Amino acid sequence: MSELRIQNISKNYGQVQAVKNLSLSVEKGEVFGLLGHNGAGKTTTIECILGIKKTDSGTVSLLGMEPNQNRKELFSRVGVQFQESAYQERIKVHELCGLFTALYANPLSYKELLAEFGLMEKEKAYVSSLSGGQRQKLTVVLALIPDPEILFLDELTTGLDPQARREMWAYIRKLKEMGKTIFMTTHYMEEAEILCDRVGLMRKGELTALGSPRELVDSCKLDHHITITTDHENLDFLKEMQGVREVRKLQDAVEIRTSPDTSLLAVIRNLDERKINIYTLNMRTPNLDDAYLHLAGINTDGIEIGNSDNMQGARK
Amino acid sequence: MRLFIKVSIVEFRLLLRSFVTLFFALIFPPMMVILFGSIYGNDPAQFFNNRGALDTMLPGYLSISICVIGLMNLPISIGQYRQRKILKRYKATPLSPWMILGGQLFGSLILLIISVFLVLVLAKVVFNYNMDGNIFLFVLTFILTTLSMFSIGFLVASLAKSEKSANLIANILYFPMIFLSGSTFPSEMFPEKMVIYTKFLPLTHGVELMKGVSFGMPISGFIPEILILAGFTIVCTVISVFTFTWE
Numbered sequence: 001m002s003e004l005r006i007q008n009i010s011k012n013y014g015q016v017q018a019v020k021n022l023s024l025s026v027e028k029g030e031v032f033g034l035l036g037h038n039g040a041g042k043t044t045t046i047e048c049i050l051g052i053k054k055t056d057s058g059t060v061s062l063l064g065m066e067p068n069q070n071r072k073e074l075f076s077r078v079g080v081q082f083q084e085s086a087y088q089e090r091i092k093v094h095e096l097c098g099l100f101t102a103l104y105a106n107p108l109s110y111k112e113l114l115a116e117f118g119l120m121e122k123e124k125a126y127v128s129s130l131s132g133g134q135r136q137k138l139t140v141v142l143a144l145i146p147d148p149e150i151l152f153l154d155e156l157t158t159g160l161d162p163q164a165r166r167e168m169w170a171y172i173r174k175l176k177e178m179g180k181t182i183f184m185t186t187h188y189m190e191e192a193e194i195l196c197d198r199v200g201l202m203r204k205g206e207l208t209a210l211g212s213p214r215e216l217v218d219s220c221k222l223d224h225h226i227t228i229t230t231d232h233e234n235l236d237f238l239k240e241m242q243g244v245r246e247v248r249k250l251q252d253a254v255e256i257r258t259s260p261d262t263s264l265l266a267v268i269r270n271l272d273e274r275k276i277n278i279y280t281l282n283m284r285t286p287n288l289d290d291a292y293l294h295l296a297g298i299n300t301d302g303i304e305i306g307n308s309d310n311m312q313g314a315r316k
Numbered sequence: 317m318r319l320f321i322k323v324s325i326v327e328f329r330l331l332l333r334s335f336v337t338l339f340f341a342l343i344f345p346p347m348m349v350i351l352f353g354s355i356y357g358n359d360p361a362q363f364f365n366n367r368g369a370l371d372t373m374l375p376g377y378l379s380i381s382i383c384v385i386g387l388m389n390l391p392i393s394i395g396q397y398r399q400r401k402i403l404k405r406y407k408a409t410p411l412s413p414w415m416i417l418g419g420q421l422f423g424s425l426i427l428l429i430i431s432v433f434l435v436l437v438l439a440k441v442v443f444n445y446n447m448d449g450n451i452f453l454f455v456l457t458f459i460l461t462t463l464s465m466f467s468i469g470f471l472v473a474s475l476a477k478s479e480k481s482a483n484l485i486a487n488i489l490y491f492p493m494i495f496l497s498g499s500t501f502p503s504e505m506f507p508e509k510m511v512i513y514t515k516f517l518p519l520t521h522g523v524e525l526m527k528g529v530s531f532g533m534p535i536s537g538f539i540p541e542i543l544i545l546a547g548f549t550i551v552c553t554v555i556s557v558f559t560f561t562w563e
Contacts (some may be wrong), residue, residue, distance in 0.1 A: 050407075050408055075409050081406040084401055086387065086405070088402060091326070099326055103319070165322055
């Protein structure tokens with residue numbers, strides 16, 4: 001049985017449809033990532049799942065329970081980190097942790113959790129005196145105190161510096177190894193690619209794509225990019241090769257775009273056979289970031305170019 | 317129950333860390349006692365119908381403590397908890413967010429007891445305060461006044477959309493209430509025409525009730541005051557329970 005099953009939920013704020021007929025399920029031990037721009041409806045979706053917002057239609061089953069019933073039992077097994085978490089003014093770290101510890105039947109030791117996140121020396125400090133990264137770690141500590149079976153993380157790493165972000169990633173991977181189910185939202189594709197087993201792409205309240213990061217990228221059939229620097233003036237002959245879609249002169253390099261089923265090595269070999277010197281060589285296969293932009297109908301300059309046919313292909 | 321005590325202790329501690337709250341709850345009311353006590357003393361005076369000034373004014377000073385805590389601090393801090401999404405965070409735990417509000421209320425009541433204790437000790441020791449009436453009855457009238465002011469505070473917390481508006485409404489209610497109800501300035505001082513207007517303030521009835529009972533006047537003479545205060549308590553509580561939002 002799925003840890004989380006959402007069927008056809010919708011949520012309106014007045015005229016605005018924040019979530020439209022969304023269905024998905026998350027299996028035990030899975031890390032699921034909900035992707036989308038700001039305002040796509042990710043946070044509202046989490047709030048509907050947790051029963052904090054009432055859905056207008058559809059059903060949610062979380063750990064086999066309806067979120068609006070058995071709240072007490074349900075939330076002793078669910079850990080939550082909200083995007084905007086604030087705590088009482090002038091509360092200290094150990095007081096907040098102590099309060100959360102008192103809420104649960106079998107809590108984890110908050111001291112160990114604080115130590116794990118490198119917050120031990122902040123135990124007696126005011127929450128308000130913590131840096132952004134430290135505060136974010138504290139919200140995760142609080143979400144973990146119940147020793148939850150499923151964890152909700154809403155834009156966990158937004159605003160963190162690169163090092164703190166990587167620390168978070170390492171910790172989430174550890175939680176995954178421990179068999180926790182994780183439902184997260186993010187707009188960092190790199191993060192989703194590294195952490196998530198499956199991702200869902202939300203756009204204007206609708207789920208427009210669903211699958212593993214690899215599946216999503218493959219479904220888009222995006223070009224590969226080979227960028228080389230060479231002293232050879234004209235490489236147009238490459239256009240005659242099968243699968244080469246474009247050869248473009250950049251400022252001091254040449255970019256060759258090939259279809260996903262083309263052998264990259266064949267292109268290089270072709271250049272080599274013609275004794276063309278290649279001084280630098282850069283090959284980039286499409287990643288989730290490219291797929292995200294493609295599926296969201298945005299070109300590489302960030303300009304919306306409307307709907308793409310491939311979206312249908314990725315839809316499940 | 318253990319959890320409620322835990323929450324209450326934390327909330328009480330947080331109250332103690334706010335300088336503004338501490339000043340207005342624990343320093344301001346005793347300061348009024350010292351200030352007016354030093355000016356008017358506590359010897360029987362004709363102006364106060366042959367009672368001591370402090371003997372007459374003390375119920376009013378106690379009502380300042382009630383208002384500072386119940387009418388100012390309570391709605392402002394609830395408004396803050398809501399706006400900062402603190403209440404929302406607790407909705408995603410097994411704890412009922414009512415428990416947080418209950419803890420705030422409980423912490424406020426403890427603060428009120430301390431404040432009242434300070435005022436009474438100061439009045440007794442320095443100005444030889446004397447109550448003619450039944451102390452038990454007086455405590456009951458004090459509790460009724462407290463309930464009515466706290467329920468108005470909760471209503472403000474329910475109706476105010478933001479921290480700022482809670483602050484504004486609380487201030488608009490608080491200042492006329494403490495200056496015009498006879499708690500800061502003796503109602504004996506007010507011109508007759510003004511007395512009529514002060515009757516619109518619920519606290520006026522609380523002060524009148526506590527004053528009368530502390531003078532040893534029969535409580536049967538204060539049925540309208542009791543009904544008005546009880547009415548405010550019930551109406552405000554009911555409205556705030558139905559209109560309260562967590563976000």
